[in-house]
Structure formats: C-alpha cells, structure tokens
Amino acid sequence: MTPDPVLLIVIPLLAAFLTPLVALGSKKFARYVPLIGVLAMGVVSLLLLKDLIEVQPRTYGAYNTIESTTGGFQPPFGISLIVTPLGGLITFGMIMVALYVLVTSIQKKEDDKGPWFEMMAMMATAGAVGMVITGDLFNMFVFLEITSISGTILAALPRGNGEKGLNWKGAAGYAVISALASFLILAAIALLYGATSTLNIAQMAERVGSIDTFVAGTALLLMIIGFGIEAEIFPLNGWAPEVYRGSRWGTSTIFSGIIGKAGLIAMLKVVTVILAPALEGNIAMDILLWGGVITFIVGEAAAFTSKDLYRLWGFSSIGMFGLILAAFSLGGENGIYAAVLIMIGHLISKPVLFSLTGAMRHKDRDLPLSVLDGLMGKSRVTAFLFIGAALMLLGMPPSPIFWGKYFLFSGAGGESNWLLVGLLIVGTLLEAGYIGKLLWRVLPKKEEAKAFKLPITTTVMALIAVALGVLLGAVPGLLQDIIDLVVLEFGGAIIILAGVI
Amino acid sequence: MNELVFIALATLMFILMIALAVMVIRSKDLIKAAILLSGVSLIASFVFVLLRAPDVAMAEASIGSALTAIILVFAIKKTNRFEEGGEEK
Amino acid sequence: MMERTTFHRSLPAIALALLFAATLFVAFVEVDFGEPRIEEELPVNYQPGEEIDTENITTPGLRYLANSSEETGSANLVTAVVVNYRGFDTLGEVTILFLAATGVGALLSFIKDDDEKKKKKILPPSLILNKGARLVLPLIILFGVYVFLHGHLSPGGGFQGGVIIASGMLLFYIAEPTKGASHKVISIIESTAGLAFIGLGIVGLMTASKIFLANDFAGDWGEVGMLVSAGLLPLIYIAIGFKVGSEMTGLVEKMRGDGS
Amino acid sequence: MNGLALVFYGGILLLIAVGIWGILSRRNLIKVIMAITIIATGVNLLLVSVGYISGRAAPIVGGDTGIDASSTTGSVVDPIPQALVLTAIVIGLATTALALVAAVGYYRKTGSLELKSWSYGLTNEKEVKK
Numbered sequence: 011m012t013p014d015p016v017l018l019i020v021i022p023l024l025a026a027f028l029t030p031l032v033a034l035g036s037k038k039f040a041r042y043v044p045l046i047g048v049l050a051m052g053v054v055s056l057l058l059l060k061d062l063i064e065v066q067p068r069t070y071g072a073y074n075t076i077e078s079t080t081g082g083f084q085p086p087f088g089i090s091l092i093v094t095p096l097g098g099l100i101t102f103g104m105i106m107v108a109l110y111v112l113v114t115s116i117q118k119k120e121d122d123k124g125p126w127f128e129m130m131a132m133m134a135t136a137g138a139v140g141m142v143i144t145g146d147l148f149n150m151f152v153f154l155e156i157t158s159i160s161g162t163i164l165a166a167l168p169r170g171n172g173e174k175g176l177n178w179k180g181a182a183g184y185a186v187i188s189a190l191a192s193f194l195i196l197a198a199i200a201l202l203y204g205a206t207s208t209l210n211i212a213q214m215a216e217r218v219g220s221i222d223t224f225v226a227g228t229a230l231l232l233m234i235i236g237f238g239i240e241a242e243i244f245p246l247n248g249w250a251p252e253v254y255r256g257s258r259w260g261t262s263t264i265f266s267g268i269i270g271k272a273g274l275i276a277m278l279k280v281v282t283v284i285l286a287p288a289l290e291g292n293i294a295m296d297i298l299l300w301g302g303v304i305t306f307i308v309g310e311a312a313a314f315t316s317k318d319l320y321r322l323w324g325f326s327s328i329g330m331f332g333l334i335l336a337a338f339s340l341g342g343e344n345g346i347y348a349a350v351l352i353m354i355g356h357l358i359s360k361p362v363l364f365s366l367t368g369a370m371r372h373k374d375r376d377l378p379l380s381v382l383d384g385l386m387g388k389s390r391v392t393a394f395l396f397i398g399a400a401l402m403l404l405g406m407p408p409s410p411i412f413w414g415k416y417f418l419f420s421g422a423g424g425e426s427n428w429l430l431v432g433l434l435i436v437g438t439l440l441e442a443g444y445i446g447k448l449l450w451r452v453l454p455k456k457e458e459a460k461a462f463k464l465p466i467t468t469t470v471m472a473l474i475a476v477a478l479g480v481l482l483g484a485v486p487g488l489l490q491d492i493i494d495l496v497v498l499e500f501g502g503a504i505i506i507l508a509g510v511i
Numbered sequence: 512m513n514e515l516v517f518i519a520l521a522t523l524m525f526i527l528m529i530a531l532a533v534m535v536i537r538s539k540d541l542i543k544a545a546i547l548l549s550g551v552s553l554i555a556s557f558v559f560v561l562l563r564a565p566d567v568a569m570a571e572a573s574i575g576s577a578l579t580a581i582i583l584v585f586a587i588k589k590t591n592r593f594e595e596g597g598e599e600k
Numbered sequence: 601m602m603e604r605t606t607f608h609r610s611l612p613a614i615a616l617a618l619l620f621a622a623t624l625f626v627a628f629v630e631v632d633f634g635e636p637r638i639e640e641e642l643p644v645n646y647q648p649g650e651e652i653d654t655e656n657i658t659t660p661g662l663r664y665l666a667n668s669s670e671e672t673g674s675a676n677l678v679t680a681v682v683v684n685y686r687g688f689d690t691l692g693e694v695t696i697l698f699l700a701a702t703g704v705g706a707l708l709s710f711i712k713d714d715d716e717k718k719k720k721k722i723l724p725p726s727l728i729l730n731k732g733a734r735l736v737l738p739l740i741i742l743f744g745v746y747v748f749l750h751g752h753l754s755p756g757g758g759f760q761g762g763v764i765i766a767s768g769m770l771l772f773y774i775a776e777p778t779k780g781a782s783h784k785v786i787s788i789i790e791s792t793a794g795l796a797f798i799g800l801g802i803v804g805l806m807t808a809s810k811i812f813l814a815n816d817f818a819g820d821w822g823e824v825g826m827l828v829s830a831g832l833l834p835l836i837y838i839a840i841g842f843k844v845g846s847e848m849t850g851l852v853e854k855m856r857g858d859g860s
Numbered sequence: 861m862n863g864l865a866l867v868f869y870g871g872i873l874l875l876i877a878v879g880i881w882g883i884l885s886r887r888n889l890i891k892v893i894m895a896i897t898i899i900a901t902g903v904n905l906l907l908v909s910v911g912y913i914s915g916r917a918a919p920i921v922g923g924d925t926g927i928d929a930s931s932t933t934g935s936v937v938d939p940i941p942q943a944l945v946l947t948a949i950v951i952g953l954a955t956t957a958l959a960l961v962a963a964v965g966y967y968r969k970t971g972s973l974e975l976k977s978w979s980y981g982l983t984n985e986k987e988v989k990k
Contacts (some may be wrong), residue, residue: 020798027794030702030787087660089688126706140692148944152692155951159696162701164960166965168710175969182889182966183975186958189896190883192955193903196948197624197876200903203941204631205908207659221630228627308707386652403624436644513944514914518863525871532898536882541890548894551875555901562908563918564942565755569747570949571904573763578848579897579956581770585855586960587890588601590967594888613884619879625869628906633865634914638938646934661938668932668939669921677919677932681943693947700954707961711968755920759950844950851957856906 012061015076015091015143017100021050022136029129040125044132045112051135052109055102062098063491068288086169086210090145095495097142100275103357104142107267108135110361111260114471127167128261134160134264136270147199147209147284150276151192154240158188161269165253165371176256183249187239195236198229202284211283218288233280234297239272242328243335244305253314254324259368262320264363266327271353275329278338303433305332310440314447315408319367319377322444323360326403329437330356337418340430344421346497351414351486354401357409358479362399362472366392366465369468382451388462391469393452398476404445405438408483478480521561527582528554539594541587637797638662660685673834674752682757683833683840691797694843698794700839701847705783705854712857725775733775740768748841758837762844769849773856786850800836868909876902887974889963893956900952904945911941 022068025047033040034390058076076093076104111131133156140153156390166181203209206217218226238246254262278298286294309329316322330352337349369392370381386393405411482488531551540543552575559568630638638661642652657663664681666736682690744764751757879893879902919939921932967973 018792020801023691024795026695027698027791027798028859031791034784034787083685086658087663088685123709124706126702130699130703133695148686149689149692150946152696152947152951155696156699159699159703159954159958162709162962163699166703166707166710166777166962175966178962178965178969179975182959182962186889186892186896186961186975187953189893189955189959190899192951193896193899196903197862197906199944200910200941201624201627203907203944204628204637207640207661207938209660209940213658222627225627225630229625232622356897440681512862518867521864521867521871525875529874529878530870535894536886536891541888544891544894548897548981551898552901553966555905558905559908562905562912563916563937564678564908564945565920566676566757566760567904567908567920567942567945567949569756569760570763570946571901573760573767573836574949574953575897575901577767578763578770578852579953581852582953582957582960583894585852585857585922586964586986588940589857589964590890590973592884594891594973610881610885613881616884617877617880620880625873628869628873628910629865631910633862633868633909634912636913636916636934637933638913642934652933661940662933664939665919665933665936675921677921677936677939678942678946681939682946686940686943689944689947689982693950696951696954700958704957704961707958707965710960711965753920759946761919848953851953855957855960 011369012076014060015054017054017091017138018051018139018143019091022047022132025050026129026133026136029125033124037124038406040166041116041128044125044128045109045116047132048105048108048112048135050116051139052105053106054104055098055139058093058096059492060101062095062495070444076117085145086208086213089149090210091140091143092145092231093143095492095499096275099492099496100142100271100353102136103137103354104135104271107263107357108132109131110471110475114365114465114468115258115260116467116473126163127258130160130163130167131264132262132403133157134164135268138268141276142279145211147202147211147214147280150211150280151195151199154195154273154276155192157269157272158184158192158240161265162188162263165257167258167261169256169258176252178256180249180253180256183252187249191236191239195230198232201225201229201232211279215287217281217366219286221288223289226285229286230281230289230294230297233285234277234301237273237277237280238301240269241277241335242270242273242331242334244308244328247305247309247328249323250328251324251423253316254327255321255508258365259320262324262368263364266330266360266364267357270327270331271357274335278335282499290344295339295341299336299430301337302332302334302336303430303437305329306336306437307332307406307433307440310437310444313441314444316394316444317378319379319381322379322448323363323367326441326444327360329441330360330403333418333434333437336430337414340418340421340425342421342424343497344417344424347493348414348416348418348421350493350496351410351417351489353414354482354489355405355409355411355414355479356476358475358482359399361404362395362475363403365468365472366396366399366464369464370462371473379448379451382448384454385452385462386454389464392462395464395469395472395476396452397449398446398480399472400445402476402483404441404480408480410479410482410486410489412483413486517561519599521558524554525560528558541592541594542584545580545583545587548583549576552576552579640663666678672833676752676757678755679752679757679833679837683752683836687801687836690840691801694794694797694847697844697847697851698790701790701850701854704851705760708854708857725777730775735772737768737772740771741765744768744845745841748837749834751837751841758840759844761841762846763848765841765845766848766852770852773853783850783853786846786853789846790843792851793839793846796839797836798842800832800839803832868912869906872902872905872909876906878900885921889973889975890960892975893959893963896959897952900948904952906947907941907945907948911938913937976980 025043029040029043032043108131112128137153137156141150144150162181162185165184166177168177205221206214208214242250281294306329309325309332313322313325321427334353336350337345402409405415527550535544535547549575552571556568556571559571638659641657641659652666654666668677668680672680672684744761747764748758748761790805876899879895879899883892886892916937919936
C-alpha cells in the first residue's frame with residue numbers, strides 16, 4: 011500500500027502541536043514525541059521509496075511519481091505534493107539524518123528547559139521535506155520559512171552553558187540573512203506569478219517559455235541569491251561558519267545534512283524546471299556549475315586553514331554542497347550519478363563526524379584541533395569511527411563518494427572540460443590535506459592521555475552509519491535502481507517534472 | 512474612482528512612505544525608528560485598500576503597524592535605545 | 601554637519617540598492633500593471649455574469665473567480681483561497697507562527713537568567729488607563745471574535761480576528777503591568793487549536809474525497825452569504841482565530857518579559 | 861508602460877531600495893531587522909499590485925458590495941495574491957520576532973548590537989585560540 015505523501019507533513023505537525031501539551035505533563039517524555047514523529051516519517055518515506063522503485067512507471071513520463079493533492083482540488087487549482095525519484099531518495103536520506111541526530115542526542119542533558127531541540131529538529135526536517143516534495147512555488151516558500159525559523163531556533167540553543175554567546179552570533183546572523191533570502195524569493199514568486207498567472211511548478215514550466223528573457227533572468231537572479239543563501243553557496247555563506255561554530259553538533263548536522271540539502275534541491279528544482287527553459291542556451295546551468303565549483307574550492311580551502319573543529323566540518327560541508335551542485339549542473343548520466351552518490355556519502359559520513367566531535371567536548375568553547383591529539387590512546391572505538399568516517403568523506407574506497415568522484419571526473423573529462431577537472435583535483439587535494447592533518451593528530455598513541463568514553467547511543471548509531479557507508483561503497487550496485495530513476499527524472503540535459511496537467 | 516485622483520493619492524502615499532522609510536534608516540533613536548516604521552506599515556495598509564485588498568489591509572494595519580512595532584519596542588527596551596556610532600563605524 | 605560627512609560613505613550602498621531596484625523595475629514593467637492577465641482564457645467580448653465553460657480554464661485565479669461560490673460557499677473569495685484552495689499553505693503558516701511563539705519563549709528562557717539581576721521598578725499605570733482598559737477589553741475581544749466568525753462573509757478572518765484579540769490583551773498588559781496571562785493556558789489553547797485544524801483536515805481524509813483538508817460539506821449547510829455556510833471553512837477559521845490569537849498574545853507576552 | 865505602473869512599481873521598488881540601503885549601510889542588528897521589515901512590506905505590496913486589475917472591485921460578493929455571486933468573473937480583482945500576502949504578513953511577523961530575540965540574546969552576551977565581521981574562513985581565526 012502506498013501511503014499518502016501528505017503524511018510526511020501531517021505527522022510532524024501533529025507531533026509538534028502535541029509536544030508542548032505533553033511537556034506540560036512530563037518534560038522528559040515530551041522529548042520522545044518528536045522522536046516518534048520522525049520515526050513515523052521514516053516509515054512513510056521508506057514505503058514511498060519502495061513503491062517508487064518497485065512499481066513500473068504508470069502515470070506520466072518514463073519514471074514513476076507519487077502525488078497527493080490537498081484540499082480536494084486537482085492541480086493546478088489545489089496544492090499538490092509530488093514525490094519524484096530524487097525527491098523520494100533525498101527525503102528518506104534527510105529523515106534518516108534527523109533520526110540519527112535525535113536518537114544519538116536523546117540521552118544527553120544539555121540543560122534544556124524543554125523539548126525544544128528535538129521539536130525544532132523535527133520541524134526543520136518537515137520543512138525541508140516539504141520544500142523537496144511540494145509542487146507549488148508559494149508552498150515551497152512556506153516550507154522554506156518553516157525550515158529557516160526552526161533553523162534559527164536550533165542555532166540559538168546554546169551548547170553547554172553558552173558562556174561566550176557564540177550561539178547568538180550565529181543565530182542572529184542566520185535570522186537576518188535568511189529573512190532577507192525569503193523575501194527575495196517572494197519577490198521572484200511575485201514576478202513569476204505576474205508573468206504566468208500560476209503558482210503550480212509544472213504549469214509554470216509550461217507557460218514560462220513565452221515570457222520575456224529579462225523577466226526570467228531577474229527571477230533567476232533572485233532565486234539563486236535566495237536559495238543560494240540557504241544552500242550555503244559562496245559568496246552567500248558568510249553566516250554559515252558562525253552557526254557551525256556556535257551551535258550544538260546536532261544543529262550543525264541538521265544544517266549540513268538537512269537544511270542545506272533542501273535549499274540545494276529546491277534551487278535545482280526551481281532553476282532547472284522553471285527558469286532554465288525560459289533562458290536561451292545553458293546560462294542557468296553554467297552559473298550553477300561554476301558557482302558550485304568555486305564553492306567547492308573556497309569551502310575546502312577554508313576547511314584546510316580552519317583551526318576550530320566545528321568550523322572545519324562546517325566548511326567541509328560547504329565544499330560538499332558546492333561539489334554536489336556542480337555535479338548536478340554538469341548533468342548527463344555521469345553528473346547525476348556523481349551527485350547522488352556524493353550526496354549519499356555526505357549524508358552518511360557527516361552526522362558521524364559531527365556527533366563524534368560533539369561527544370568530545372560540548373561546552374561553549376571553540377574546539378581546537380588539538381582535542382584530537384592521541385585520540386587513538388584515549389578511545390579506540392572513537393578513533394576508528396572517526397578515521398572511517400573521515401576517509402569516507404574524502405572518498406577512499408569503499409565509499410559512495412569514491413564512486414561519485416569517479417563519475418564526476420569521467421563526466422568532466424568526457425566533455426573535455428579540463429579547467430573543471432583541474433579545479434576538482436585542486437579541491438580534492440585540499441580536502442586530502444586537511445583530513446590527513448586530522449588523522450596525523452588522531453593516530454599516535456599517547457598513553458598518558460585520559461581515557462575517554464563514547465556514549466553508547468553514539469557508538470551504536472555511528473557504527474551503523476559507517477557500516478552502511480562501507481556497504482554502499484563496496485556494492486554500489488545496490489543504489490543502481492534508484493539512481494537510474496533519478497537519471498530518467500533529469501532526462502539527460504532537459505528536465506521535465508511530472509506533467510501534472 | 513477617477514483615475515487621476517487614484518494616481519494622485521497613490522503618489523502621495525508612496526512619497527510619504529518612502530520619506531518615512533528613509534527616516535527609519537537614518538534615525539539614531541531606535542524607538543523613534545520603530546514608531547516611524549509603524550507609520551510605513553499604516554500607509555502601506557492604505558495602499559492595500561487602494562489596490563482593492565481589504566483583507567490584506569486589515570492584516571497589515573493590525574500586524575504590521577501594531578504588533579511589529581510593539582515587539583520592536585520591547586526588544587529595544589531589553590537592549591540599547593540608541594544606535595552606537597551609526598555610520599561612522 | 602556629521603550627516604553630510606557620512607553621506608558619501610553610504611553612496612556605494614545607495615547605488616547598489618538603486619541598481620537592484622532598477623533591475624526589478626524593468627522586469628516588473630514587463631508584467632503589465634492593472635491588466636486582467638488572469639482572464640486571457642475568457643472569450644472575447646465577455647460580459648460579467650455570462651455563463652462560462654469552466655472545464656477548459658487552466659488559470660487558477662480565473663477558475664477561483666468562476667467557481668468559488670459553488671465549490672467553497674464563501675462570499676469572501678480571499679477567505680476561500682486562504683482556507684480552501686490553499687489551505688495547506690495556511691496550515692504551514694499557523695505552524696510558522698506556532699514555532700516562532702514557542703521558539704521565542706524557549707530562547708528567552710535562556711536569556712532571562714541574566715534578567716533577574718536588574719529588575720526595574722514598575723510604575724503603576726494611571727487609574728483612567730486601568731479602568732478604561734478593563735471596560736474596553738471585553739469589547740475588543742468580542743470584536744475579534746466577530747471578525748473571525750465572519751471571515752467567510754466580510755473582510756477579515758482568523759488572522760485578523762486573532763490579532764485584534766491579541767492587541768486587546770496587549771492593552772490589558774499595559775494597564776496591568778504586573779499581571780499576565782498564564783503561559784500554560786496560552787500553550788494549551790494554541791496546541792489544541794492546532795490539533796483541531798489538523799483534525800478538520802483529517803476529516804477530509806475520512807469523508808468522501810479521501811483528501812487532506814478537503815471541504816466535503818461546502819454546499820451542504822446554508823447559502824452563500826449566511827453565517828452558517830461554507831461547510832468546514834468557518835470552523836477552520838475559528839480554529840485559526842483561536843490559534844493566532846493565543847500565539848500572538850503569547851509572543852507579545854513573552855517579548856515583554858518581566859520588568860519592562 | 862502606463863502611469864499607474866510607474867507610480868506603483870516605481871514607488872514600491874524605491875521602498876525596497878531604501879530597505880536594501882539600510883541593510884547594506886547599517887550594522888545595528890535591530891536597525892537591520894527594521895530594514896528587512898521595510899523590504900517585506902515592499903514585497904507584499906508588489907505581490908498585491910501584481911494581482912490588481914484596473915477598475916475592478918475587491919473580491920467579496922453579496923451583502924453591500926453589490927456584486928452577485930454568479931458574476932464575479934470580470935468584475936473583481938485576482939484573489940490569489942491577496943491570499944498569499946496574508947500568509948506572508950504573518951510569516952514576516954514570525955521572522956521579525958525571532959530575529960529580535962536572537963539580537964537581544966547577542967546583546968546580552970556581548971553588550972553590543974553590532975554584528976562584527978563575518979569571515980569566509982580565510983581570515984578572522986584569531987578569536988579561536990583563546
């Protein structure tokens with residue numbers, strides 16, 4: 011049985027409205043309500059994903075989609091949710107990241123005065139899922155707002171006692187810049203509504219071909235700025251390092267694994283589906299491609315020079331966003347394969363790295379790289395998990411990112427785009443540089459170091475994640491079906507969203 | 512409504528609104544700026560009436576000009592009333 | 601003057617802002633102002649009141665104009681769009697307000713610890729303000745309730761009504777600085793109203809159409825323009841009214857905090 | 861381009877320009893939030909004016925509006941942008957409130973409302989060592 015995709019939104023909303031009520035009774039129990047909500051979302055998205063892969067294409071185009079209409083009006087008259095292969099895969103991945111964060115942090119006592127972290131983590135996920143699966147442009151804006159509001163709250167929740175106020179710096183910056191982003195997106199929506207008289211993404215894509223190039227170009231500019239801020243694309247990511255530096259590891263994981271990814275997918279959806287057809291040639295995709303590559307280089311370079319571990323992982327996430335964006339924009343079978351594999355690898359390895367970093371010390375201090383010194387002597391399990399996840403991020407086989415980079419290089423090489431190949435090599439070398447630097451600190455045994463015990467939930471979840479990553483890296487064929495569907499969805503260079511009309 | 516009157520009214524509203532907005536940005540006294548900002552919203556709600564949007568006008572008048580100004584004032588009372596240095600920095 | 605010496609420093613910012621506005625202006629001028637763009641699909645020489653074939657209309661705005669009265673039973677078309685056609689957006693919107701109100705409360709509880717130290721002395725309000733507020737408060741609340749009950753008939757609705765109630769409560773706070781509504785009560789009202797909204801949406805999943813937020817009773821009760829009409833729509837707007845009212849009250853109350 | 865378009869789009873975009881100037885030239889967080897509120901008002905006005913149709917009435921039928929339920933087509937303005945703006949106004953309040961709380965928190969910890977320089981990671985690492 012295929013569940014209604016609207017459940018992916020309704021369940022977290024129900025849980026969110028219930029949480030404060032439960033918290034009036036028992037604060038401890040209220041923390042489990044969001045966990046249960048995310049678990050239910052996970053089940054729904056797994057069923058949807060299974061249905062997408064197993065059932066043969068039956069509705070529109072060559073690939074399968076699952077749709078849901080709200081309010082009882084057929085699109086474009088009502089708001090519809092469309093789960094495409096890419097959407098279904100990303101949705102599932104994001105929900106798993108949220109589950110990882112919630113399960114791992116459920117035991118921690120972060121001096122919370124209520125279940126706010128858990129609730130906002132769930133709502134950020136719900137908003138991100140909504141952004142990915144919605145078929146309506148204004149609805150996407152509403153979900154973007156849900157995400158950025160819960161993101162602001164998450165960023166503002168202090169780590170430990172919050173003595174230096176780093177959390178407020180990150181939160182204030184993010185609140186201001188994301189509000190600006192959303193109003194720029196709203197201006198773009200006004201422009202596109204004026205030009206096409208519709209908000210339904212599929213219908214807009216049909217009508218957008220006849221509008222003025224300047225209108226489409228301006229809308230493209232506004233959308234790229236708006237979503238680029240959420241997706242941490244250079245030079246719109248000035249806020250991001252502060253958030254990563256000042257907030258808890260769970261917040262960092264949610265920003266790097268969920269909010270940024272959703273911004274990226276939403277940007278791709280809007281730019282490729284609506285705006286690329288309205289512009290001549292490949293301008294839109296070229297902007298995204300080079301924007302992505304520059305973000306990759308700048309992010310990895312910043313990570314290389316970073317002296318704070320939280321910021322380092324933040325910059326490495328920014329670099330990864332750039333790499334994924336570049337791979338998607340490169341297009342073609344190789345590009346899509348690369349993008350999906352790198353995204354999966356990043357979704358698996360980053361939560362592990364963030365949670366291990368968070369477990370080492372979670373006071374409101376910067377985390378200098380020296381905390382890693384002699385980790386092997388302090389806790390062997392932590393060190394092995396850390397090394398495993400770091401190498402997976404770098405793309406050491408067996409890792410999905412290895413295959414992703416392989417496809418990316420063959421895609422770029424296949425088009426004889428040697429500048430791109432060169433820049434990708436530079437970025438990868440920088441990445442290898444800082445990961446090598448970290449491993450250099452981890453490996454030596456210093457017996458005098460105080461033993462360090464990793465919480466049991468973190469150990470179990472990190473082990474599961476690393477094992478999953480190794481499995482997917484060793485047998486990438488497991489992902490073949492779904493990635494092929496994504497390639498179909500993107501249809502090579504021209505992208506067609508399910509023709510709803 | 513006569514189109515000329517319509518244009519004249521709208522022009523007047525916009526001139527007022529932009530003047531108030533510039534004053535909001537330039538004022539060093541944040542409380543004053545908050546009150547001027549609520550004036551911008553109030554005029555915006557008149558423009559919404561001109562644009563035949565009574566629902567939006569009602570929402571803008573009550574949310575934009577009343578509640579936003581009030582929470583701004585509360586926040587300013589919790590912090591600093593005057594902008595430090597302003598443009599010099 | 602200081603203002604003059606600093607003016608040239610903000611010139612780059614002004615220039616950038618004007619450039620941005622000019623770009624947008626050129627783009628928006630392409631979108632003709634005041635033209636009936638949504639009506640391109642109507643037959644030529646169409647007169648208001650003529651029958652039209654709604655089957656062939658694909659523009660949402662036009663179809664809402666043509667069909668809204670039968671489909672939703674609401675006399676206020678904006679309400680029909682907000683609650684019915686785009687009810688899913690509205691659900692998201694009340695969620696945003698809910699998250700903001702919750703978040704403001706949660707974050708201020710971290711700030712508040714420092715607050716205790718420098719509690720200011722509160723001046724008692726004047727007698728006229730105090731008594732006047734007590735007199736006016738019930739009327740304001742009554743007006744707010746009227747606005748959200750008539751959301752499907754006249755301008756206004758759940759949001760505006762809720763905000764009116766919140767501003768009434770605000771007046772009460774100014775008149776009685778030492779008192780405040782119980783956070784517990786506010787929290788219970790907002791959560792219950794949110795659950796009621798989703799519950800009314802799930803009614804749609806249960807009834808004929810099996811679709812979330814479907815208004816299956818649109819034409820069943822009363823006629824367009826009557827208080828009891830438009831099916832579930834006024835019920836949803838009442839839930840929104842309570843939710844927005846309690847959230848805005850909570851937001852203002854929390855922002856006010858103690859000692860100001 | 862008619863006169864109305866010049867007045868409305870021009871006026872609204874100048875308003876937005878004022879807001880953007882405010883964001884670019886001011887460092888005080890509360891002032892920046894006010895500038896964003898100005899931009900939000902401008903964008904809301906833009907959305908509603910996109911749905912405006914010259915010479916039409918507000919989208920409410922029956923009662924004293926004099927518009928019959930059966931003849932709305934061709935006699936009232938587009939209701940969709942108005943519904944969107946209703947949503948956007950409430951969202952604007954929510955973001956403003958949260959941004960203000962973050963600003964208050966920042967002020968309480970640092971004693972300042974000025975958001976000091978952001979870095980892209982290549983500079984400004986000095987603070988970390990403390």
